[in-house]
């Protein structure tokens with residue numbers, strides 16, 4: 001059994017990713033997987049999926065209109081795709097400053113409860129250090145207990161909660 005590891009998105013994981021996508025009851029739960037970059041692509045089609053993966057990789061160096069550059073990573077093990085993380089390189093939009101923060105992540109429903117969110121967040125914090133960020137903002141909804149626990153375990157310090165009820169905003173120092 002290979003330990004889960006973070007990789008650069010890889011089009012050869014198409015079948016596993018499609019299988020994982022079918023597990024999600026709510027499309028709104030897809031945090032940090034870069035689906036925004038898919039646009040009109042049909043990710044069930046292999047060629048479209050490959051194009052999306054290309055965009056995810058390019059996202060690191062080429063900003064798209066209205067978006068900032070970001071590092072996208074997938075958590076995988078021998079069974080395939082487990083989840084994803086995204087580090088937005090700076091809080092360059094109102095949405096990121098107000099709600100989105102630097103880092104988003106998600107774990108496929110069938111793989112939850114195994115500590116994988118922690119592994120992904122640690123990996124994305126590492127990417128932030130590599131990029132020289134001194135601290136990152138990570139947010140979650142107040143009723144998302146698993147995400148709040150993940151952020152707190154990583155050293156997240158809760159900041160203002162008042163101006164946007166129901167949203168918890170944390171800062172994590174990378175120094």
Ligand SMILES: CC(C)(COP(=O)(O)OP(=O)(O)OC[C@H]1O[C@@H](n2cnc3c(N)ncnc32)[C@H](O)[C@@H]1OP(=O)(O)O)[C@@H](O)C(=O)NCCC(=O)NCCS
Nearest residue numbers: 031105106107112113114115116117118140145146147149
């Ligand atoms: C949030 C999410 C990433 C957690 O993934 P996961 O791999 O199941 O989480 P983990 O197994 O690493 O558990 C994380 C922590 O939450 C705790 N936890 C898990 N489920 C919980 C629950 N239902 N209630 C309270 N705590 C819970 C775990 O005990 C763990 O705490 P610890 O690190 O202090 O031990 C996953 O539920 C998900 O993908 N949700 C949809 C997307 C999302 O909400 N992303 C976060 C955006 S802010």
